[in-house]
Amino acid sequence: MKHARLMQYCSEYWEEALSENKIKITINGIETLCDRDDTILKVAKKIGVKIPHLCNDKRLEPYGGCRLCIVEVKGVPRPLPACTTPATENMEIITDNDSIRKLRANLIELLLSNHPNDCMRCERTGDCKLQNLSYEYGVDGSRFEGEKWDLPIREDNPFISYEPNKCILCGRCTRICNEVVMAGTIELTGRGFNSMPDTAFKKPRTLENCEFCGQCVSTCPTGALTDRKGRGKGRSYDLKKIKTTCSYCGTGCNFYLNVRDGKVVKVTSDTDAPVNQGNLCIKGRYGYDFIHSEDRIKTPLIKIGDKFVEAAWDEALDLIAEKFSSLMKKHGNESVGAFSSSRCTNEENFLLSKFVRTVFRSNNVDNCARV
Amino acid sequence: MPAKKTAKKADIKDLVIRVCVGTGGLAAGSQEVMDEFGSQLKSHGIKAEIVKKCVNKTGCRGFCAKDVLADVILNDKSETYQLLTPEMVSRIVEEHIVNGSPVKEWLVGPEYHAFHDKQTKILLKQCGHIDPEDIDAYIKIGGYEGARKIFSLEPSEVIEEIRASGLRGRGGAGFLTGLKWELCSKAEGSPKYIICNADEGDPGAFMDRSVIEGNPHSVIEGMVIGGYAIGANYGYVYIRAEYPLAIQRLKIAISDARKKGFLGENIFKTKFDFDIKIKEGAGAFICGEETALIASIEGKRGMPRAKPPFPAHKGLWGKPTVINNVETLSTLPTIITQGAKWFSSIGTEKSKGTKVFAITGKIKNTGLIEVPMGMSLREIVYDIGGGCEKNCALKAVQTGGPSGGCIPASHIDMPVDYESLMAIGSMMGSGGMVVMDDTTCMVDMAKFFLSFTQNESCGKCTPCRIGTKRMLEILTRITNGKGREGDIELLLELGNSIKLTSLCGLGMSAPNPVLSTIRFFRDEYEAHIRDGICPAAVCKALRIYTVSVELCKMCGKCFKACPSAAIAWEKKQPAKIDKGKCIKCGACYEACPFNAIL
Ligand SMILES: Cc1cc2nc3c(=O)[nH]c(=O)nc-3n(C[C@H](O)[C@H](O)[C@H](O)COP(=O)(O)O)c2cc1C
Ligand code: SF4
Ligand code: SF4
Numbered sequence: 001m002k003h004a005r006l007m008q009y010c011s012e013y014w015e016e017a018l019s020e021n022k023i024k025i026t027i028n029g030i031e032t033l034c035d036r037d038d039t040i041l042k043v044a045k046k047i048g049v050k051i052p053h054l055c056n057d058k059r060l061e062p063y064g065g066c067r068l069c070i071v072e073v074k075g076v077p078r079p080l081p082a083c084t085t086p087a088t089e090n091m092e093i094i095t096d097n098d099s100i101r102k103l104r105a106n107l108i109e110l111l112l113s114n115h116p117n118d119c120m121r122c123e124r125t126g127d128c129k130l131q132n133l134s135y136e137y138g139v140d141g142s143r144f145e146g147e148k149w150d151l152p153i154r155e156d157n158p159f160i161s162y163e164p165n166k167c168i169l170c171g172r173c174t175r176i177c178n179e180v181v182m183a184g185t186i187e188l189t190g191r192g193f194n195s196m197p198d199t200a201f202k203k204p205r206t207l208e209n210c211e212f213c214g215q216c217v218s219t220c221p222t223g224a225l226t227d228r229k230g231r232g233k234g235r236s237y238d239l240k241k242i243k244t245t246c247s248y249c250g251t252g253c254n255f256y257l258n259v260r261d262g263k264v265v266k267v268t269s270d271t272d273a274p275v276n277q278g279n280l281c282i283k284g285r286y287g288y289d290f291i292h293s294e295d296r297i298k299t300p301l302i303k304i305g306d307k308f309v310e311a312a313w314d315e316a317l318d319l320i321a322e323k324f325s326s327l328m329k330k331h332g333n334e335s336v337g338a339f340s341s342s343r344c345t346n347e348e349n350f351l352l353s354k355f356v357r358t359v360f361r362s363n364n365v366d367n368c369a370r371v
Numbered sequence: 372m373p374a375k376k377t378a379k380k381a382d383i384k385d386l387v388i389r390v391c392v393g394t395g396g397l398a399a400g401s402q403e404v405m406d407e408f409g410s411q412l413k414s415h416g417i418k419a420e421i422v423k424k425c426v427n428k429t430g431c432r433g434f435c436a437k438d439v440l441a442d443v444i445l446n447d448k449s450e451t452y453q454l455l456t457p458e459m460v461s462r463i464v465e466e467h468i469v470n471g472s473p474v475k476e477w478l479v480g481p482e483y484h485a486f487h488d489k490q491t492k493i494l495l496k497q498c499g500h501i502d503p504e505d506i507d508a509y510i511k512i513g514g515y516e517g518a519r520k521i522f523s524l525e526p527s528e529v530i531e532e533i534r535a536s537g538l539r540g541r542g543g544a545g546f547l548t549g550l551k552w553e554l555c556s557k558a559e560g561s562p563k564y565i566i567c568n569a570d571e572g573d574p575g576a577f578m579d580r581s582v583i584e585g586n587p588h589s590v591i592e593g594m595v596i597g598g599y600a601i602g603a604n605y606g607y608v609y610i611r612a613e614y615p616l617a618i619q620r621l622k623i624a625i626s627d628a629r630k631k632g633f634l635g636e637n638i639f640k641t642k643f644d645f646d647i648k649i650k651e652g653a654g655a656f657i658c659g660e661e662t663a664l665i666a667s668i669e670g671k672r673g674m675p676r677a678k679p680p681f682p683a684h685k686g687l688w689g690k691p692t693v694i695n696n697v698e699t700l701s702t703l704p705t706i707i708t709q710g711a712k713w714f715s716s717i718g719t720e721k722s723k724g725t726k727v728f729a730i731t732g733k734i735k736n737t738g739l740i741e742v743p744m745g746m747s748l749r750e751i752v753y754d755i756g757g758g759c760e761k762n763c764a765l766k767a768v769q770t771g772g773p774s775g776g777c778i779p780a781s782h783i784d785m786p787v788d789y790e791s792l793m794a795i796g797s798m799m800g801s802g803g804m805v806v807m808d809d810t811t812c813m814v815d816m817a818k819f820f821l822s823f824t825q826n827e828s829c830g831k832c833t834p835c836r837i838g839t840k841r842m843l844e845i846l847t848r849i850t851n852g853k854g855r856e857g858d859i860e861l862l863l864e865l866g867n868s869i870k871l872t873s874l875c876g877l878g879m880s881a882p883n884p885v886l887s888t889i890r891f892f893r894d895e896y897e898a899h900i901r902d903g904i905c906p907a908a909v910c911k912a913l914r915i916y917t918v919s920v921e922l923c924k925m926c927g928k929c930f931k932a933c934p935s936a937a938i939a940w941e942k943k944q945p946a947k948i949d950k951g952k953c954i955k956c957g958a959c960y961e962a963c964p965f966n967a968i969l
Contacts, residue, residue, distance in 0.1 A: 078871050085679075086679065103871060106838075107833050110841065146844040169830055169833070187672060188672060190830065191657075191829065191830060192826045192840070193836060193837065193840040195831075
């Protein structure tokens with residue numbers, strides 16, 4: 001009986017799913033439903049099948065450059081990239097077998113054959129997709145000795161370090177710069193073995209051509225692009241990651257403060273953040289110096305004469321309450337108001353406006369955001 | 372004297388001089404020859420406007436080895452001169468045009484006729500006959516009749532006609548043109564576009580260039596037909612900026628066609644609008660790949676993207692787009708006027724019609740030819756091409772340019788069509804055909820093509836960007852005498868994996884020249900690696916220069932030429948080369964007047 005009901009449920013489920021124009025595909029023997037035009041990679045991820053890739057970032061359009069996500073599709077004589085191939089009705093996919101692994105291993109070998117392989121002193125060790133793949137597939141680049149890039153590290157600006165020798169040409173940096181930021185600072189240049197991401201005419205990054213949002217750094221899967229301010233201050237596994245909301249504006253972007261020995265050493269993206277999906281601006285990513293600034297105000301200050309004097313919170317709040325009350329008593333509720341900062345969160349702004357309207361009984365409330 | 376004068380006046384009405392002024396002709400000095408004909412005729416008292424009328428320029432007729440070529444047609448009798456220089460013109464005018472007796476020793480020989488007789492010219496028929504800058508000349512031979520005719524048909528009927536003709540794309544992949552059009556015509560989205568692919572980047576290929584230079588209106592007419600069939604009102608011609616003459620003639624042709632009402636609004640007095648824009652490319656081979664080409668027109672870096680979606684569904688600016696090759700498009704008018712049945716009667720079962728090839732390399736008659744699909748390689752090489760230069764033995768023929776493979780001489784009787792070429796590990800490509808004799812080193816040849824594809828790779832995907840580089844490095848070390856055991860296997864492994872994992876046709880086919888030469892000439896690779904010998908004596912690093920005591924005349928020229936002091940020589944003594952000091956530069960070999968350096 002139970003079984004019959006289950007069967008019925010299943011068939012209803014399939015019918016309903018199919019009626020919504022869902023299609024059925026099979027990945028490694030697992031049948032699943034997905035939308036027409038979902039990529040194989042997307043569906044595989046959803047059902048927990050891992051497919052390696054280097055050039056894919058969910059913030060970007062599918063690219064198909066690194067070729068590591070190749071899979072076998074029944075009836076197709078050559079492997080297809082999972083990241084760009086749309087699912088079609090009754091597609092049967094194998095994501096891992098000897099021949100696919102061999103082709104992937106070849107690709108990793110090729111990437112490593114033009115790589116300094118200096119993981120020992122690399123900023124990204126432990127948090128590098130290339131390193132992980134090399135480990136997983138057990139290959140290095142030594143079978144294909146030959147020319148390797150020998151280009152100097154580029155630190156022509158305060159924020160972004162670029163080590164071209166470590167670049168694997170996944171194009172993520174250039175795509176995020178053009179597709180998401182739309183700054184057009186970098187693009188792939190050159191052809192063949194000498195193609196590389198760069199600025200126009202290899203000019204240094206300055207405020208004239210770059211936003212310094214560090215989006216390129218956030219997407220780079222290797223040590224080619226790193227945050228200059230955090231270099232040498234700890235690798236991913238040395239750092240405690242504390243999720244927080246950016247304090248610069250009311251958008252509410254999330255990110256991780258990377259902390260070591262009580263000090264923030266860099267900011268990294270949280271690609272699952274609902275508001276910003278890992279995207280940040282220059283302030284959020286690089287404007288954290290104030291946290292440990294000597295000049296930072298850490299307690300309320302009360303002005304006595306023409307001098308500010310440090311005070312306790314209770315003392316300050318009492319003073320504020322008292323002053324507001326007396327002003328309102330003397331000049332009426334409309335005589336007071338509040339002005340909040342766009343560096344506060346939406347919720348804080350909301351609370352303030354509620355406070356002014358219900359406690360002050362005044363409509364004098366505003367915010368500094370005047371863009 | 373009066374007799375001569377009357378002869379001249381009477382004859383001049385019926386005089387036509389056609390000089391081949393394609394890029395090949397121009398390089399050989401055809402403009403100067405043409406100008407000289409003009410001034411010579413004028414100096415014989417013929418009025419300037421008559422001279423202008425009877426001295427015509429034409430596009431390339433294909434036999435570039437004999438440029439400058441010119442026809443002198445007097446009283447309907449045509450004679451063709453070859454290898455002309457301006458200095459020769461006055462004698463031709465004097466003896467042939469004025470006195471009526473052609474200069475026999477300058478006329479073309481039997482090889483000119485052999486070269487042309489075996490060809491079937493559909494698309495090149497008018498190249499070399501009509502003035503490409505004169506729309507009326509094209510109309511006079513039936514031009515734009517095809518375009519006129521389609522407007523009495525439904526677009527779907529036009530597509531059906533092209534489908535029935537069996538025409539396949541001439542840009543390389545050989546996709547059925549009618550099917551491509553049907554997919555695009557049914558695709559949702561508007562506006563739709565038709566793009567003419569005139570990027571032609573293969574080394575040694577000049578088919579598309581010659582067609583545009585010789586008969587630009589046929590391309591425009593083809594685009595009108597395609598545009599009407601798929602419902603596109605806009606066309607682009609993507610042409611490389613290195614083709615200035617083709618661009619210039621195309622511009623003239625487009626503007627003349629607009630004036631006649633063949634382009635623009637309500638063309639041919641119908642309700643259909645169609646116009647064409649030229650987009651000049653910066654000369655990247657990869658921009659011939661259709662999705663890279665689209666990116667380039669859109670102002671982006673020319674890099675291919677994954678298909679699907681195919682351009683027929685999502686092409687230029689995301690709209691349904693058909694991309695066809697120049698040759699494909701310029702074949703269309705004839706198919707429409709002569710009918711699908713006629714076209715499909717030429718060629719083989721699956722490869723219909725004719726194909727233009729640029730034959731180059733170690734062959735006597737280099738040039739541009741058009742033959743029916745399925746003609747044997749032997750006929751092409753020996754009957755049309757005249758066999759190898761200096762009567763050397765044929766070794767192989769490379770088809771499909773850098774994406775193709777080589778066909779060994781033992782397969783000389785194979786038919787040349789899409790399927791047969793594919794089966795042997797080569798491809799039709801755009802129609803380059805390089806003939807190699809026994810002085811060609813196959814490893815060196817493979818290295819040449821691979822260095823081309825490596826340089827032209829867009830860099831987007833790993834296998835093509837780094838893989839071809841590594842293959843090239845292995846080939847370089849083999850030709851430098853530093854090859855190792857296992858190198859051939861490594862080349863095969865890499866080659867096959869690059870073919871399987873690359874994103875676009877460039878990477879997928881780049882290893883072909885290497886894989887096919889290993890397949891047919893593995894012994895040559897082995898000789899380089901194991902014995903340190905280049906059997907064709909091409910790879911300098913593998914040569915061991917010695918002096919033949921019998922041939923040496925003891926002149927000492929080699930001694931003076933050697934930059935490395937590796938040659939010992941004294942007066943009246945044969946020279947001797949010290950192998951240890953020799954840097955294999957070949958200077959002695961070049962310097963010896965008696966071929967005594969071996
Ligand atoms: C690397 C590469 C280069 C190409 N170059 C050309 C070219 O120069 N001209 C051309 O017509 N097609 C070229 N193609 C083929 C085009 O992508 C496309 O298939 C063709 O233009 C379609 O036209 P057709 O159907 O008339 O052959 C190239 C393809 C690849 C992969
Ligand atoms: S710098 Fe990083 S993100 Fe940019 S292409 Fe190279 S590896 Fe990819
Ligand atoms: S195969 Fe080569 S040319 Fe094609 S996308 Fe990849 S890198 Fe670019």
